[in-house]
Amino acid sequence: MDIKNIKSEFPIFNQKINGKPLVYLDSANSSQKPNSVINRISNFYQTEYSNVGRSVHTLAVKSTNRYEETRDKVKSYLNAEHREEIIFTKGATEAINLVASTYGEKFIKKDDEILVTELEHHSNYVPWNFIREKKGAKITFASVNMKGEVEIDEIKKKITNKTKIIAITHLSNVTGAIIPIKKIVDLAKQKNIPVLVDGTQGAPHLEIDMQDLGCDFYAISCHKMYGPNGLGILYAKKKWLDVLPPYQGGGGMINEVKKDYITYAETPTKFEAGTGQTAEVVTFLEAIKFIEKIGIKNILAYENEIMEYALEKLKKNNSINIMGNPKNRGSVISFTIKGIHPHDIATILDNDGVAIRAGHHCCQILHEKFGVPASARASLGIYNTKEDIDILCKAIENCEKVFNI
Amino acid sequence: MELKELYQEIILDHGKNPRNKGKCNPFNRDAKGHNPLCGDKVHIYLNLNEDKKVVDVSFEGEGCAISLASASILTETIKGKEFNVAKKIIENFLNMIKNEVKISINSLNEDQKTSIMSLSGVKQFPMRVKCATMAWHTLTSALEEKK
Numbered sequence: 001m002d003i004k005n006i007k008s009e010f011p012i013f014n015q016k017i018n019g020k021p022l023v024y025l026d027s028a029n030s031s032q033k034p035n036s037v038i039n040r041i042s043n044f045y046q047t048e049y050s051n052v053g054r055s056v057h058t059l060a061v062k063s064t065n066r067y068e069e070t071r072d073k074v075k076s077y078l079n080a081e082h083r084e085e086i087i088f089t090k091g092a093t094e095a096i097n098l099v100a101s102t103y104g105e106k107f108i109k110k111d112d113e114i115l116v117t118e119l120e121h122h123s124n125y126v127p128w129n130f131i132r133e134k135k136g137a138k139i140t141f142a143s144v145n146m147k148g149e150v151e152i153d154e155i156k157k158k159i160t161n162k163t164k165i166i167a168i169t170h171l172s173n174v175t176g177a178i179i180p181i182k183k184i185v186d187l188a189k190q191k192n193i194p195v196l197v198d199g200t201q202g203a204p205h206l207e208i209d210m211q212d213l214g215c216d217f218y219a220i221s222c223h224k225m226y227g228p229n230g231l232g233i234l235y236a237k238k239k240w241l242d243v244l245p246p247y248q249g250g251g252g253m254i255n256e257v258k259k260d261y262i263t264y265a266e267t268p269t270k271f272e273a274g275t276g277q278t279a280e281v282v283t284f285l286e287a288i289k290f291i292e293k294i295g296i297k298n299i300l301a302y303e304n305e306i307m308e309y310a311l312e313k314l315k316k317n318n319s320i321n322i323m324g325n326p327k328n329r330g331s332v333i334s335f336t337i338k339g340i341h342p343h344d345i346a347t348i349l350d351n352d353g354v355a356i357r358a359g360h361h362c363c364q365i366l367h368e369k370f371g372v373p374a375s376a377r378a379s380l381g382i383y384n385t386k387e388d389i390d391i392l393c394k395a396i397e398n399c400e401k402v403f404n405i
Numbered sequence: 406m407e408l409k410e411l412y413q414e415i416i417l418d419h420g421k422n423p424r425n426k427g428k429c430n431p432f433n434r435d436a437k438g439h440n441p442l443c444g445d446k447v448h449i450y451l452n453l454n455e456d457k458k459v460v461d462v463s464f465e466g467e468g469c470a471i472s473l474a475s476a477s478i479l480t481e482t483i484k485g486k487e488f489n490v491a492k493k494i495i496e497n498f499l500n501m502i503k504n505e506v507k508i509s510i511n512s513l514n515e516d517q518k519t520s521i522m523s524l525s526g527v528k529q530f531p532m533r534v535k536c537a538t539m540a541w542h543t544l545t546s547a548l549e550e551k552k
């Protein structure tokens with residue numbers, strides 16, 4: 001598939017926003033969907049839909065097969081050892097909550113430490129706060145340096161004999177820093193500490209091989225991977241899933257239900273209570289195929305090229321301050337403009353058809369560290385071009401004109 | 406959507422040079438407003454005398470041009486007003502944003518009316534309505550604070 005023409009695969013771009021062509025620079029928030037994904041969800045509802053895993057009629061069999069095909073596909077895409085290690089959730093947030101809740105319940109006691117970093121999205125901090133409050137545990141923070149990265153030595157320093165889990169992002173949704181997960185896992189293994197990776201931003205842009213990374217848990221957000229909304233994936237090593245208690249109770253996750261006792265199903269069913277996101281799971285197969293068709297390495301290389309171009313252009317504007325300057329970075333650029341609040345930037349850019357995000361991006365701790373309450377963020381997807389960046393820079397100039405800067 | 410209606414000169418001026426910024430001294434009522442989605446904050450301070458007149462009002466806060474301008478215009482409008490008049494102005498302002506009602510409070514002079522009306526452009530930008538209204542809701546809380 002030719003990346004240069006990829007925009008034509010995304011029907012959202014067949015429209016004008018405020019009279020201008022859409023320049024979508026908010027993929028770290030959610031990615032747009034290609035035709036193959038949009039068509040699949042519609043086609044599935046039209047021809048194959050039914051609930052999965054319960055009934056024996058023809059459609060139920062079809063649906064169940066399609067649903068489990070995605071599990072197999074995800075297993076191979078992530079290079080997981082077992083298909084039972086793939087759990088469908090309603091998002092990366094639920095995936096992390098699942099681990100925090102069940103692992104926290106079973107393995108974290110009073111005064112134990114949960115090691116996170118100052119880079120974390122609220123979804124990889126707040127769930128751990130529940131355990132802090134419930135168990136009297138402590139949350140320790142690995143500091144971010146002014147480049148916006150977390151150094152391996154800092155992690156080393158913060159690991160103690162009380163550290164019970166390390167929960168860390170793969171790729172910062174603010175500074176774009178790519179975290180050396182492999183090195184952290186090696187470090188953690190020496191002390192038998194499991195590592196949870198928030199792969200929300202990592203999975204859409206990086207090669208994610210569970211055998212190579214070696215982490216215990218990896219959380220994925222499907223709607224940031226050109227896939228459907230309302231779906232996430234938790235990869236977890238089978239040795240953990242076998243011993244962790246169920247997360248939610250309900251239909252499908254049981255083995256036997258009696259008045260005086262209940263036994264639970266085996267993993268992954270144990271962790272998938274109730275009717276899941278059937279059509280979304282089935283459709284996600286198309287999203288992976290889309291990524292595979294281009295190749296994740298090609299996606300990364302292409303996005304890097306656009307990002308370097310954007311960084312170079314933005315740095316030429318003296319009013320712009322880019323948050324962090326990580327050596328190893330993904331295609332996320334957060335910035336502030338002297339004298340213009342990020343919300344005003346976002347509104348004025350939108351008028352030029354440029355969609356960015358403004359705010360703290362669910363990272364209040366990191367923004368506090370950088371001494372700003374909010375920032376503007378441009379994040380890339382496979383459909384972005386150098387021309388998009390030119391339009392962004394022009395829109396920023398317009399923004400400065402409105403504010404007489 | 407007309408950008409110029411949102412970012413009028415009056416708003417840019419108040420946003421850049423907010424009036425009555427800081428903590429007025431003395432103050433006897435105050436309230437805080439916070440928009441957790443975007444992180445904007447406002448803290449309104451009031452000095453309400455025995456006759457229930459707002460003898461002084463000020464604000465501290467951080468936020469976008471719209472929210473700073475709105476808080477600034479609010480303080481200029483409310484200072485010197487009776488409690489009941491202040492409440493009516495707030496009601497009139499919120500109605501203007503929500504229901505396109507005109508500003509009709511007699512005790513406001515033309516400059517004050519123009520300033521308040523400059524904020525009406527926010528109507529066309531639904532995501533920014535909160536920026537314009539937060540200070541006014543916070544003022545209501547401060548006025549109604551039980552002492």
